[in-house]
Amino acid sequence: MMRHLLSIADLTVSDALSILDTATELARVSDGQVKKLPTLRGRTIVNLFAEDSTRTRISFEAAAKRLSADVINFSAKGSSISKGESLKDTAMTLQAMGADAVVIRHSASGAAQRLADNRWMSGSVINAGDGTHEHPSQALLDAFTIRKHLAKGKHDLSGIHVTIVGDVLHSRVARSNVLLLSLLGAHVTLVAPPTLFPVGVNNWPCEISYDLDSVLPHVDAIMMLRVQQERMNELFFPSAREYSRYYGLNSDRMAKLKKNSIILHPGPMNRGLEISAEVADSVRSVITEQVTNGVSVRMAILYVLLAGGPLESGSN
Amino acid sequence: MTNSKYLIKNVALPDGKRSDLLIDKNVISQIAKDIKSEGAQVIDGSHSVVLPGLVDLHTHLREPGREDAETVLTGSRAGAKGGFTALSAMANTSPVADTAGVVEQVYRLGQEAGLLDVFPIGAVTQGLKGESLSEIGAMADSLAKVRIFSDDGNCVFDPLVMRRALEYIKKFDGVIAQHAQDPRMTIGSQMNEGEISARLGLKGWPAVAEEAIIARDVLLADHVQSRLHICHLTTAGGVEIIRWAKARGINVTAEVTPHHLLLTDELATSYDPIYKVNPPLRTQADVHALREGLAEGIIDIVATDHAPHPTEAKDCEWQEAAFGMIGLETALSIVTKTMVETGLMDWSQVAQRMSITPAKIGGYENQGQNIAVGAVANLVMINPTKKWIVDRDLVSSKSTNTPYHGHELPGVITHTFFKGEATLFDEKLIKNGDM
Amino acid sequence: MSIALSAQDISRALTRISHEILERNQGSENIVLLGIPTRGAHLAARIAASISEIEGTPVASGTLDITLHRDDLRLRPPRTIMPTHIPASGIEGKDVILIDDVLFSGRTIRAALDSLGEVGRPRTVQLAVLVDRGHRELPIKADFVGKNLPTSLSQSVKVSLSEIDGRDEVSIEGAN
Numbered sequence: 001m002m003r004h005l006l007s008i009a010d011l012t013v014s015d016a017l018s019i020l021d022t023a024t025e026l027a028r029v030s031d032g033q034v035k036k037l038p039t040l041r042g043r044t045i046v047n048l049f050a051e052d053s054t055r056t057r058i059s060f061e062a063a064a065k066r067l068s069a070d071v072i073n074f075s076a077k078g079s080s081i082s083k084g085e086s087l088k089d090t091a092m093t094l095q096a097m098g099a100d101a102v103v104i105r106h107s108a109s110g111a112a113q114r115l116a117d118n119r120w121m122s123g124s125v126i127n128a129g130d131g132t133h134e135h136p137s138q139a140l141l142d143a144f145t146i147r148k149h150l151a152k153g154k155h156d157l158s159g160i161h162v163t164i165v166g167d168v169l170h171s172r173v174a175r176s177n178v179l180l181l182s183l184l185g186a187h188v189t190l191v192a193p194p195t196l197f198p199v200g201v202n203n204w205p206c207e208i209s210y211d212l213d214s215v216l217p218h219v220d221a222i223m224m225l226r227v228q229q230e231r232m233n234e235l236f237f238p239s240a241r242e243y244s245r246y247y248g249l250n251s252d253r254m255a256k257l258k259k260n261s262i263i264l265h266p267g268p269m270n271r272g273l274e275i276s277a278e279v280a281d282s283v284r285s286v287i288t289e290q291v292t293n294g295v296s297v298r299m300a301i302l303y304v305l306l307a308g309g310p311l312e313s314g315s316n
Numbered sequence: 317m318t319n320s321k322y323l324i325k326n327v328a329l330p331d332g333k334r335s336d337l338l339i340d341k342n343v344i345s346q347i348a349k350d351i352k353s354e355g356a357q358v359i360d361g362s363h364s365v366v367l368p369g370l371v372d373l374h375t376h377l378r379e380p381g382r383e384d385a386e387t388v389l390t391g392s393r394a395g396a397k398g399g400f401t402a403l404s405a406m407a408n409t410s411p412v413a414d415t416a417g418v419v420e421q422v423y424r425l426g427q428e429a430g431l432l433d434v435f436p437i438g439a440v441t442q443g444l445k446g447e448s449l450s451e452i453g454a455m456a457d458s459l460a461k462v463r464i465f466s467d468d469g470n471c472v473f474d475p476l477v478m479r480r481a482l483e484y485i486k487k488f489d490g491v492i493a494q495h496a497q498d499p500r501m502t503i504g505s506q507m508n509e510g511e512i513s514a515r516l517g518l519k520g521w522p523a524v525a526e527e528a529i530i531a532r533d534v535l536l537a538d539h540v541q542s543r544l545h546i547c548h549l550t551t552a553g554g555v556e557i558i559r560w561a562k563a564r565g566i567n568v569t570a571e572v573t574p575h576h577l578l579l580t581d582e583l584a585t586s587y588d589p590i591y592k593v594n595p596p597l598r599t600q601a602d603v604h605a606l607r608e609g610l611a612e613g614i615i616d617i618v619a620t621d622h623a624p625h626p627t628e629a630k631d632c633e634w635q636e637a638a639f640g641m642i643g644l645e646t647a648l649s650i651v652t653k654t655m656v657e658t659g660l661m662d663w664s665q666v667a668q669r670m671s672i673t674p675a676k677i678g679g680y681e682n683q684g685q686n687i688a689v690g691a692v693a694n695l696v697m698i699n700p701t702k703k704w705i706v707d708r709d710l711v712s713s714k715s716t717n718t719p720y721h722g723h724e725l726p727g728v729i730t731h732t733f734f735k736g737e738a739t740l741f742d743e744k745l746i747k748n749g750d751m
Numbered sequence: 752m753s754i755a756l757s758a759q760d761i762s763r764a765l766t767r768i769s770h771e772i773l774e775r776n777q778g779s780e781n782i783v784l785l786g787i788p789t790r791g792a793h794l795a796a797r798i799a800a801s802i803s804e805i806e807g808t809p810v811a812s813g814t815l816d817i818t819l820h821r822d823d824l825r826l827r828p829p830r831t832i833m834p835t836h837i838p839a840s841g842i843e844g845k846d847v848i849l850i851d852d853v854l855f856s857g858r859t860i861r862a863a864l865d866s867l868g869e870v871g872r873p874r875t876v877q878l879a880v881l882v883d884r885g886h887r888e889l890p891i892k893a894d895f896v897g898k899n900l901p902t903s904l905s906q907s908v909k910v911s912l913s914e915i916d917g918r919d920e921v922s923i924e925g926a927n
Contacts, residue, residue, distance in 0.1 A: 018831065025816065025832040034869045039819040067819075086632055108633035109517035110587030117586070131635070133517030172517060199522070200514030303819075308829030 004116045004125040005301055007134045008179040016183060017155060020144050023293070023300035039307055040069035046099040048090065049075045049128070050106045055267060055291070056128050056137075060103045063298035069306075072099070087111060088120050095121035101306055102126070109133035109172075124305045132170050138266050139176035141297040143184055145290050146221050149262050158185030163215050165191040165247060166225025166274055167236075169198050173266045174225060178206050189215050193247065195236045212247055216256045223264040224249050224275045240273055250276040254284065262286045320737050323353050327361025327697065329687055330368075330664040337366060339693040342736035347689055361697065364730060367667045369401025369432075369694030370648065371674040371683050373464065373493070373571060374547060374619035376640070377403070377434070379425060380418065381410025386624035386714045388425035388434060391644070394622070394713035396431045396739035398644040399696030399729040402675065402683045403432060407439040408469035414439035414450035416458040423460040431739045435680060438462040440481045440492060444470045449481060456488045463679045466493035468547055471529060473499050478533060482542040491543040491569075491677060496529035496554075497521075497595065506634060508581040508596040516584060518634060521596050523551040530554050534561035534568050545677060546570040548621050550595045552605030559614045569677050571619035572606050574643055574650035579603075579719060589630050589637030590719050593623070610669060611660040617674045620647045624715030642713045646720055652700055652727035682735075693736040702728040712745060755900050755908075756921035761881065764897035765794070768879050769801040771895050776846050779803075781874070783845045784812035787863060788833035791851035793914045794881060798850060811838040815849065820862035837870060847873040848895075852910040854880040857891030882921055884908050 002015060028034050045064045049057050057073065064071045074094070087106070094102060101124040104112050109131030116125040129135040143157065150160050162181050168174045168190050181188050188206035190197070201208055209215050216222070227243060237243045244250075249263070257263075263275075263285045271277045280287060322339040329335055329347075338346040338353055346353075372395065378386040386394075388405070395403050405422050407413035413422060419436040426434025438455035442448050444467045455462040465485060472478045472494060481492050502525050507513050509520020530546055534557060537544035549555065549570045558570045575593065580600050583591040591597060609615040623640025630637050643650075651670065655661040661669070675684025682692040705724050708716035732740035739746055756764070776782050779802050786795025792814040799812035813836040824830070849863050860878060867876060879895035884902045898921075902908060906925035913919050 022832050025834060028835060034866075036869060037819045038865065039824065086628070086636075088631060106633070108635040111633045113587050114633055117588075131517050132519075175515075175517065198514035199509050199520060200511035203511050204514075303832075304829050307819075307824045308827060309825035 002305055004112075005136050005305060006112045006116055006125060006127045008136050008139055008176045008183070011180070011183065013156070013183055016140070016143070016180060019140055019297065019300045019304055020147060022303055023140075023144055023296040026299045026303070027293070027296040036066055036068060038068045040064070040067040040302060043069040043100040043306055044072065044098055045069045045101045045103065045302070046072045046074055046094050048094065048102050048104045049073070050087070050104070050111075051129070053105055053129070056105060059291070059294045060126075060128060060298050062295045063302055066295070067299055067302060069302070087115065088118070091115055091120035095123070099123050101302070103128050105129045107131055126301060126305065129172055132172050132175075134176045135172040136176050136180075137294070137298055137301055138173050139180040140301070141290060141294040142177055142223065142264055142266070143180050144297050145264065145286055145293050146181075146186070146262070148293070149286065150220050150260075156184045157181060160221065161187045161189070161219045162221045162223065163189045163191055163219045164223045164225065165212060165249070167196045167227050167231060168192045168201065168225070169196045169236075170228070170231070171225050177223065178204050182206060189219070191215055191247070193237055193243070196231075213253070213256070216253055217258065220258060220261050221264060222249065222257065222261065223266075225266070226268065226270060227274050244273055248274055248276065249279050251278045254279050254282065257284070264290060266290070321353060321356040322359060322733070322738065323351060323356035324359045324361045324366065324697070328365045328663070330365070330667040332663070337361070337687075339695070339733060339736050342693060344687065344689055344691050344693050344695075347687070359697070359731060363699045363702070364697045365663050365700055366687065366695055366697050367399075367663065368671040368684055368687060369696050369732065369734065370399045370670045371402040371678070371680060372400050372620050372622070372644065372647075373404045373545075373617060373674045373678055374468070374573075375403040375405055375622045375644070376408070376624065377405045377422070378409065378624060380421065384626050388422060389429040390712065390714040391622070391624075392426065392429040392431040392434065393745055394642070394644040394711065396732050396734070396745055397712045397729070398646070399648050399698065399732050399740075400644060401432045401694035401696070401732065401734045402435060402680055404435045404437050404464060404678060406468050407437050407466060408444060412439050412443050413437065414442050414444075416451065416454040416460075419455050419460040419462055420458050432734050433680065433683060435464070435678060436460045436462055437464045437466050437468075437493070440465045440467045440472050441477060446470060446473055446477060449477070449484060452481075452484055452490070453487070456490060463488065463490045464493055464545070464677075465490060466495065466547065468493065468495040471495050471497040471499060473529075475532060475536065479536050479540060482537055482544065483540045486540075486542050489543070489679070491545050493545040493547050494529065494533050495547050496526045496533070498525040498529055501525040505596075506592070507584045508598045510581060510599060512581050512584060516587070518584065523553055523598065523602075526551055526595055527553045527557060530557050534558070534566050537568055538564065538566045542567070544568045548573050548576065548595055548619070549606065549609075549615060550576050550598050550602060552602050555605050555609040555614055558609070562614065569616040569673075570614070571617045572610055572615045573621045574618060574647045574654075575641055575719065576606055577603065577610070577654040578650055583719070584634075587634050589632065589634050590641070590717060592634060592637050592639055593641050594639035607654060607658070607660055610655065611665070616669070617677065618647065618651055618670050619674065620644055622713075624713055625717050626715060630717050640717065642711065642715055642718050644713065645711055646706060646718065646725060648696070648698060648729060649704075649725035649727040652698070653725060656700065657726060693733050695731075695733040696729060697731040699728045699730055700726065702726075704728050752922055752924045754920060754922050756882070756898055758919035761897070761919045761921065764881065765797055766801060768895045768897060769798050769805060772798070772848055772877075772879065773802060773805065775877070775894070779806045779808065779810040781846050782810060782848055783838060783840070783842055783873075784810060784848050784850060785815040785837075786812070786850045787859065788814055788816050789915065790910055790912050793912050794852060795850040798879070811840050811845075813838045815863055815866055817859060817862040817866050820865040822858060822862065841871060842867065842873045843871045844874050846875045846877065848877045848879055850879045852881050852912075853908050854878070854883045854891070854893050855886060857887045857889040860891045861889050881910065882908060
């Protein structure tokens with residue numbers, strides 16, 4: 001039984017599919033058919049957000065509350081973390097207050113794993129984004145969204161071609177998505193300027209390309225990654241204009257996509273940099289649906305990690 | 317002059333021959349079979365090899381300034397435990413050892429501890445800032461008689477500053493020990509740049525950032541005809557550059573740490589910062605090239621880069637953790653495991669790499685001498701086949717940041733002699749130690 | 752192992768239950784059949800087909816998974832959540848007939864009532880089961896029963912349906 005969700009690399013195909021299938025059922029809550037579920041009543045879930053993020057935190061909070069769990073929010077600004085309290089002490093404090101699970105977002109790669117491995121606390125650890133390492137729940141909601149639109153009744157993503165475009169070097173979303181989408185059978189192509197690929201990307205289970213226009217006509221789903229303005233000061237590309245010209249998704253490029261292909265973005269968007277306003281608001285964009293799906297997928301994650309109990313001896 | 321007399325019976329010398337060895341009045345007074353001596357403490361050497369006392373050219377003793385991590389005394393104890401009779405105290409203390417005053421302080425602390433020779437290393441530049449030369453002449457002239465100069469911790473990055481430093485030390489046959497790390501290519505770097513860093517999302521420290529500086533500096537050393545020493549070599553490419561330089565007669569020497577002979581960047585996948593070190597652990601191919609380079613003598617010496625840190629500096633996320641591992645107490649065991657047990661080196665070569673050559677590079681009197689009658693008795697005895705388990709709670713260093721906790725290592729150091737006096741006897745520290 | 756209901760027994764029981772439901776609710780206009788997965792859902796589909804045939808018009812039917820409302824989730828590793836389909840006409844003001852294969856402790860039906868409560872407010876909730884084996888732990892009673900099967904706690908009741916198990920049969924295993 002899964003105890004933590006730290007990295008997509010830890011999931012088997014059946015783990016991943018069971019989370020997606022569970023999310024499908026739980027979407028009824030998001031659809032408004034059912035108001036609330038009692039499943040995690042009495043559990044305390046702590047959102048430990050040492051890095052700023054409104055959307056992911058709210059998503060996990062909504063997910064927990066719809067399952068009737070109690071939610072405590074611990075965010076960086078003004079907290080003891082910003083005053084220099086170590087992650088270890090923060091974790092032990094939360095443990096002393098009785099947290100069943102901690103959803104952690106942190107700027108240090110590996111922070112979620114350190115929390116889980118060191119047993120500074122005994123609950124489940126859910127990685128909501130650690131540095132430039134992984135963002136498993138984002139990949140799961142992206143896979144869920146892609147499956148919903150493109151799988152045509154198949155259980156997994158085989159036969160679907162996805163491209164991920166942008167700052168791969170610094171993107172935990174890219175890392176988690178490459179692992180998950182290929183695990184589920186999709187064909188993945190990463191597109192970025194050469195400076196924004198990590199050394200070692202050739203060993204990843206995907207293709208790479210420096211040329212967005214040549215990749216576009218072949219994909220069923222295109223995921224645009226946010227590009228940070230600060231990267232220009234670190235000499236990764238000469239200017240925002242040049243980046244947009246070669247790697248931005250605008251209306252002209254959108255016209256080159258296959259008929260039923262969909263456009264994704266993990267948010268928040270830089271309208272005008274990696275994605276134009278027309279594209280973001282177009283009918284092919286599933287960006288707002290990703291947010292809705294995010295709550296269902298996070299409910300599924302909480303359910304799978306927290307609802308069950310230990311294995312009985314000798315049982316299935 | 318001490319009154320201690322030790323008779324080591326039937327011990328293997330570095331060349332493999334077995335003999336008795338008598339230590340008397342600070343020197344090796346006899347080497348022969350069946351020595352008889354009145355009043356000597358008898359030590360059974362039948363399971364052991366005796367080597368000249370180990371000499372470390374790269375030790376961080378942290379005093380003055382970071383006495384919470386280590387002091388000259390506790391570092392000396394760790395050294396004696398590890399079979400060392402000489403340590404070289406790196407200059408990145410607080411205040412930095414860039415004046416005669418600080419190096420003399422460190423020198424005196426070593427004398428007071430009295431467990432081994434502490435040779436202070438002087439900073440190349442003031443405050444380690446890399447901008448202007450420190451008072452190298454004054455340090456060379458001081459009681460500490462500094463000959464090795466290093467900004468270790470930082471790279472002497474400005475080529476003009478490096479040139480001037482290499483030229484300046486020629487006056488007294490000094491040597492500049494360079495920490496080769498291009499600072500522009502390694503801003504915020506956390507571990508070796510490669511497949512694993514890409515997967516883990518930790519910023520990479522590329523091999524080329526080390527090799528480019530080494531290449532530049534060997535050419536500089538050649539141009540100004542001066543002595544260069546490369547600290548903690550970690551890459552196969554670096555070995556090749558040193559090989560090329562030596563073939564051209566360039567006066568360069570190089571060191572490798574024990575941890576770079578054994579550990580790789582695979583260990584970072586645990587995100588446990590006990591494996592975070594500068595320069596970082598590299599790949600298996602690099603480990604292989606470093607072992608071959610050391611066996612061949614392209615790499616001249618083993619140096620520990622013993623880097624103590626308090627617990628809280630390692631009990632955190634990788635990014636927040638300090639770089640470094642302690643290493644004095646495990647060095648000889650690691651070399652036994654990686655070089656002797658693999659058949660790459662014999663004990664006489666170990667003596668060269670860990671005692672004789674380091675003493676030569678540093679110009680250290682009475683250290684690194686061949687085991688011969690009349691030599692000052694700085695010696696270490698090791699039982700190579702006996703195994704021991706590393707326990708970080710039992711180390712003599714003040715800090716516990718060893719990557720080998722719980723590991724079984726070969727080679728137990730049983731006795732260390734400093735100027736004819738035992739500092740370690742039957743695996744227990746004597747003077748200023750446990751007893 | 753003994754066979755308590757043969758395929759033919761099951762068929763007759765379901766036909767009778769279909770008529771009883773119609774009789775009690777005076778037709779199928781206001782009823783919604785909700786089967787509890789897995790086997791309850793198949794039984795509901797059969798009863799829905801039967802009722803639709805009798806009345807000549809389709810009857811509203813669907814499934815109601817109760818996993819998320821169980822009171823014993825923490826005792827086992829997480830259970831798979833099965834599909835829930837509430838018909839478009841909803842349950843507000845309707846007469847909901849819950850359908851399951853075996854009624855035992857009553858906890859499943861308790862969870863189903865809670866689950867239904869999250870969806871809306873039916874006018875009535877009635878319960879149809881193929882087998883009632885006794886040993887209730889909660890005050891729950893079935894309105895329509897295929898067969899009453901007194902059993903001891905050491906016995907187990909096994910329901911096989913052709914849609915899943917290849918044949919229709921109810922058997923009892925274990926000693927009295």
